[in-house]
Amino acid sequence: MEMLRELDLKGSALKELSSSIDNLISLVDLKLKNCKNLVCLLDSFYKLKSLEIFCLEGCSRLETFPEIMDTMERLRRLDLDRTDLKYLSLNDCENLVCLPDSFYKLKSLERLTLQGCSSLEIFPEILETMERLSDLDLSGTTLKELPSSIDNLIGLEELVLNNCENLVCLPDNFYKLKSLKRLTLQGCSRLEIFSEVMDTMEMLRDLDLSGTTLKELPSSIENLIGLVELNLNNCENLVCLPDSFYKLKSLEILDIYGFSNLVVENLLTAIGGRLGKQKDIVGLSSLHRLDLSESNLENLPTTIKQFPCLEKLILRKCKRLKSLPKLPPSLVYLDADDCCLQGGLVLMHLL
CATH class of the missing domain: 3.80.10.10 (Ribonuclease Inhibitor)
Structure with missing residues (x-):
């Protein structure tokens, strides 16, 4: 029906639309306001390529909106007020x-x-x-x-x-x-x-900041008391972590590979050096995976052995790495692939 441009079905008892509605190839304005029995729309709704205005206001039983499987270039107004979407x-x-x-x-x-x-x-x-x-x-x-x-x-x-x-x-x-x-x-x-x-x-468990241009994290990050996983991969402008970072007591996974400017030794001082100054480990005591791949560190601080739950340590392509200190007895997986400097072997004192 090439000529039909407006279809007004407001207040009708329709439960659904016919699948052949996409034959209304010139339909511009479709009004289904207060069709309180309407429970779903057709999956082929997106085929109404001329549609500009679609009103579903007050369709109080409408719970889902279909996937739009192709572009709808002309649709400019969609009214879903008072639906059960x-x-x-x-x-x-x-x-x-x-x-x-x-x-x-x-x-x-x-x-x-x-x-x-x-x-x-x-x-x-x-x-x-x-x-x-x-x-x-x-x-x-x-x-x-x-x-x-x-x-x-x-x-x-x-x-x-x-x-x-x-x-x-x-x-x-x-x-x-x-x-x-x-x-x-x-x-x-x-x-x-x-x-x-x-x-x-308390509830935030997963924070992914990878590929951002963050220069620093606020010291108040310690208020993320439920944080389990933190991804800082490829944050090339990040040069340090706040001193309060070690207070993330729930952190289990820390991924920080791909840094070009980060001085990893200073980073690990923030998260490991703090532990070395205290009789009891109070920070990062839950950390079980640490990924430092493609960083510029030459040595890991000896305080790394104090991480009681560390199981996985990933150091792939750390080209400047010369040696490893004594590692925590909890470690079950170490990946130091491609960590040789000018053909020299990495010296590892594992346990």
Whole structure:
């Protein structure tokens, strides 16, 4: 039907749409407001290539939004107010420039993924609490910042911002995300500053800062008291860690390979030297994997033997490494592949 441009089904008792709706090849405006029996949309919805306005406001039984398997270049308005939407995926909607200001009214939403929405520069203010949203993926967007009202996402457990190359900072109040378990900022190549952690974050277990341009971490990082895994791979501008770093008592995995400027000896003084000055090990006592591959260290400090749980030590391609000190008896895996200097063998005193 080449001529039909507007279809208004507001308030009807529809439970679903016919799969042949994609024959409405010129449809511009589709209104399904207050279709309270509508429970799902067609998987082929994305084939409505002419669609510009799609209103689902008040479809209170609609729980899921289908995957958009191809580009929809013309869609500019999507109204989902007062739906029961739990999962919204808008991956690779390259022309999407903003979300509606009323986004926060999606009270049932549990997961939102906007991966690859390369024109999305602004995330809307969240003017009311959203208790159920637990997963938010904004990878590959062009966001420069997140709104300070993000702390209204009180149930947020996973925030993914991989390859957001325009992101320059996190909001100062990010530490108020008390439910957050995983924060991923891999490849955020303009991120130079990590916000102060002004209060304890007990739930955050996994923090990935690899490929950022961070120059330092705040001393308040010690407030990440539940942190288990920290990834700092290829943070080439990072030159040191704060003295408080050793207080990360729950840290089990530390990956810091690929540094060009980091003086690893100073790094290990921060995390190991502190231990040597104390009768009892109070910091990093849970560390069981340490990856220092491709770093410029020549020697490991003798204090490394005091890490009581260290099981894996990875030193691949540490070209300047000359020797290893006595290592902790807990160690079960050592990878020192390609660690010879000008053909010389690495001298290892393992135990």
